Amino acid sequence: MQTAVLGAGSMGHGIAQVLAMAGHDVTMRDVDDERVQAGLDSVEANLSKGVDLGKVSEADREATLDRLAGATDLDAAVRDADLVVEAVPEEMDLKRSVFAEVDDAAPADCVFATNTSSLSVTELASSVSHPERFVGAHFFNPPHLMDLVEVIRAEQTDDDTEAFVVDLLEEAGKTCVVVEDFPGFATSRLGVAIGAEAIRMVEQGVAEPAAIDRAMVEGYNFPVGPLELTDRVGLDVRLHILQYLREELGERFHPPALLKRKVRAGKLGVKSGEGFYRWEDGERVDRD
Numbered sequence: 001m002q003t004a005v006l007g008a009g010s011m012g013h014g015i016a017q018v019l020a021m022a023g024h025d026v027t028m029r030d031v032d033d034e035r036v037q038a039g040l041d042s043v044e045a046n047l048s049k050g051v052d053l054g055k056v057s058e059a060d061r062e063a064t065l066d067r068l069a070g071a072t073d074l075d076a077a078v079r080d081a082d083l084v085v086e087a088v089p090e091e092m093d094l095k096r097s098v099f100a101e102v103d104d105a106a107p108a109d110c111v112f113a114t115n116t117s118s119l120s121v122t123e124l125a126s127s128v129s130h131p132e133r134f135v136g137a138h139f140f141n142p143p144h145l146m147d148l149v150e151v152i153r154a155e156q157t158d159d160d161t162e163a164f165v166v167d168l169l170e171e172a173g174k175t176c177v178v179v180e181d182f183p184g185f186a187t188s189r190l191g192v193a194i195g196a197e198a199i200r201m202v203e204q205g206v207a208e209p210a211a212i213d214r215a216m217v218e219g220y221n222f223p224v225g226p227l228e229l230t231d232r233v234g235l236d237v238r239l240h241i242l243q244y245l246r247e248e249l250g251e252r253f254h255p256p257a258l259l260k261r262k263v264r265a266g267k268l269g270v271k272s273g274e275g276f277y278r279w280e281d282g283e284r285v286d287r288d
């Protein structure tokens with residue numbers, strides 16, 4: 001199958017890798033040669049690491065790279081595509097304008113998927129002429145290692161489109177959970193609710209962040225505690241999602257004051273070196 005991935009950033013290059021490893025031809029499009037090349041280099045590095053770890057054969061690495069091409073020209077990227085997956089920045093206007101362009105350039109029966117983590121898939125679908133062939137495909141970071149894809153049905157999505165995307169992703173080794181288009185879908189809504197409550201517990205002095213995290217890891221089998229996860233995702237990202245969910249779903253999502261204070265202080269988590277913990281080169285430096 002011919003596929004196109006729009007955006008070669010953190011998510012785009014990983015999604016392109018997943019599709020190419022599953023045997024599909026992929027054209028990965030970004031706005032300039034440097035970004036396209038950086039995406040291609042990241043895929044090559046992921047695959048080489050897989051070979052070193054004995055998880056990917058040398059032959060699969062080469063075959064995957066052969067199926068992957070880069071492009072800056074949108075028309076060339078989507079002209080023959082059966083599926084286009086969009087992974088450009090999380091801005092409604094940008095995504096809508098990208099889909100309007102893709103709509104003109106792609107074949108009439110092409111299926112469109114967006115990797116948005118929070119925007120309305122229904123509103124995005126309304127930017128194309130066949131919204132029934134539009135769906136959300138919310139991959140997790142990094143896409144080549146995380147099994148889950150949340151498949152989001154827009155108001156307009158038809159059953160054939162849902163089945164096409166779920167089958168394709170499951171054949172690529174992913175686990176799909178299908179949800180209706182509702183703010184925060186399933187994962188972000190529950191994830192930020194737990195994270196926000198953990199932050200309120202820190203504010204109230206229930207326990208130190210490390211103790212709250214350890215309790216959830218040991219007691220509930222969480223792979224990582226809610227405060228460490230907030231550091232990894234980015235405090236600003238979580239604040240943004242809470243503000244959006246508060247607007248859409250009500251006061252129970254009001255952001256904790258401590259979260260706002262830390263974001264205002266530039267304490268954004270792993271990427272800034274400090275959030276609820278201190279970090280250097282992606283590693284915690286304040287463990288007991």
Ligand SMILES: NC(=O)c1ccc[n+]([C@@H]2O[C@H](COP(=O)([O-])OP(=O)(O)OC[C@H]3O[C@@H](n4cnc5c(N)ncnc54)[C@H](O)[C@@H]3O)[C@@H](O)[C@H]2O)c1
Nearest residue numbers: 006007008009010011012029030087088089090116117141
């Ligand atoms: N980063 C995550 O952990 C994560 C997880 C799940 C979903 N998402 C979602 O995935 C999407 C992409 O996020 P990201 O973290 O990969 O962002 P990113 O900033 O790393 O990458 C976005 C890329 O899109 C490119 N781009 C901008 N306009 C474009 C256009 N018109 N055509 C093609 N490429 C264009 C940018 O140059 C950039 O390289 C967002 O909707 C985000 O919410 C992100």
